[in-house]
Amino acid sequence: MKLRFRYAAAALALLSAEASAQEQPLTMKCESSPLMNAFTVFSETGRMPPDLIKYLGDGPWHKIEPYKAFDNVYYVGICWVSAWLITSPNGHVLIDTLYGPYTSQMLGNIRALGFDPKDIKLVVVTHGHFDHAGGISQLRSELAPGTRFAMTEEGWREGAEESVSHPRFPWKMIEPDIVLSDGQTVTGGDVAIQAFETPGHTMGTASFAFDARDGVRTYRAFTVGGLGLNRIRGPEQVEAFIASLKRIRVLTQDGARPVELHLTTHGFSTGLTEAKELLKTRQPGDPHPLVDLPGFRKQLDELQAGAEKRLDAERHKKAN
Numbered sequence: 023m024k025l026r027f028r029y030a031a032a033a034l035a036l037l038s039a040e041a042s043a044q045e046q047p048l049t050m051k052c053e054s055s056p057l058m059n060a061f062t063v064f065s066e067t068g069r070m071p072p073d074l075i076k077y078l079g080d081g082p083w084h085k086i087e088p089y090k091a092f093d094n095v096y097y098v099g100i101c102w103v104s105a106w107l108i109t110s111p112n113g114h115v116l117i118d119t120l121y122g123p124y125t126s127q128m129l130g131n132i133r134a135l136g137f138d139p140k141d142i143k144l145v146v147v148t149h150g151h152f153d154h155a156g157g158i159s160q161l162r163s164e165l166a167p168g169t170r171f172a173m174t175e176e177g178w179r180e181g182a183e184e185s186v187s188h189p190r191f192p193w194k195m196i197e198p199d200i201v202l203s204d205g206q207t208v209t210g211g212d213v214a215i216q217a218f219e220t221p222g223h224t225m226g227t228a229s230f231a232f233d234a235r236d237g238v239r240t241y242r243a244f245t246v247g248g249l250g251l252n253r254i255r256g257p258e259q260v261e262a263f264i265a266s267l268k269r270i271r272v273l274t275q276d277g278a279r280p281v282e283l284h285l286t287t288h289g290f291s292t293g294l295t296e297a298k299e300l301l302k303t304r305q306p307g308d309p310h311p312l313v314d315l316p317g318f319r320k321q322l323d324e325l326q327a328g329a330e331k332r333l334d335a336e337r338h339k340k341a342n
């Protein structure tokens with residue numbers, strides 16, 4: 023009896039191992055909508071769907087071809103996490119580091135586009151989660167010795183905390199270098215990048231504004247540092263997120279250089295993966311397919327509406 027039970031347990035374990043091995047990753051071709059749907063479920067329920075868990079594991083489906091998005095801005099990330107290289111003749115700026123084996127893949131992407139990673143003068147990191155900051159120590163050792171790294175004060179702190187506590191993707195953090203303050207402009211080569219403290223996704227999240235050139239036109243591009251509410255520690259964090267979204271919306275309306283487009287940290291969130299295909303067939307005089315200010319404002323509105331719902335839930339949780 024005992025033996026039969028043990029066999030049954032072993033058979034069950036085998037079955038479930040097989041089931042998870044057979045679970046297909048969400049998409050092999052990097053389509054935006056299955057990824058967006060799965061992350062929305064995760065954001066709303068706090069539970070990760072099994073096919074998303076499988077997707078986030080290592081696999082060839084993460085690789086996408088790097089591409090030139092603007093005359094001076096290149097996509098060098100993987101399917102589900104962006105890394106943006108902003109170039110100048112005197113050196114480049116990199117936004118975010120990727121993680122695990124994908125940091126090396128990113129360096130390969132940079133070389134494939136004809137740039138030398140050793141010409142990166144500055145790496146700005148949106149926040150301390152593994153997918154954006156996990157490659158920071160590898161970059162510190164592989165980029166040129168004088169390369170600077172920048173995060174907000176809280177970003178440096180949360181990166182150090184996350185690096186040792188992440189259950190699935192532990193990584194190595196570096197000592198704080200440049201500490202970004204709100205509104206500060208930092209430079210690498212001839213690239214100027216303005217940092218904004220936009221707490222919410224994490225409390226140390228930074229967003230960045232910079233120029234993206236397209237022929238004779240120069241656009242003000244913006245990277246929102248954190249998009250989802252997947253690790254919320256209470257209503258105050260959601261309130262901060264909503265305030266940040268409102269502020270970013272104002273940046274698209276006011277000031278000497280209003281923001282004109284969003285270059286996202288996660289391509290599926292804006293349909294970037296599909297929009298960038300239009301670059302290949304774009305004719306002279308055609309509008310730039312990644313310049314979509316109404317789309318950016320709509321995204322901000324949708325994020326805010328979702329966050330307001332979540333705020334009710336978090337307040338309710340706290341009251342009970």
Ligand SMILES: [Zn+2]
Pocket residue numbers: 149151223248
């Ligand atoms: Zn994050």
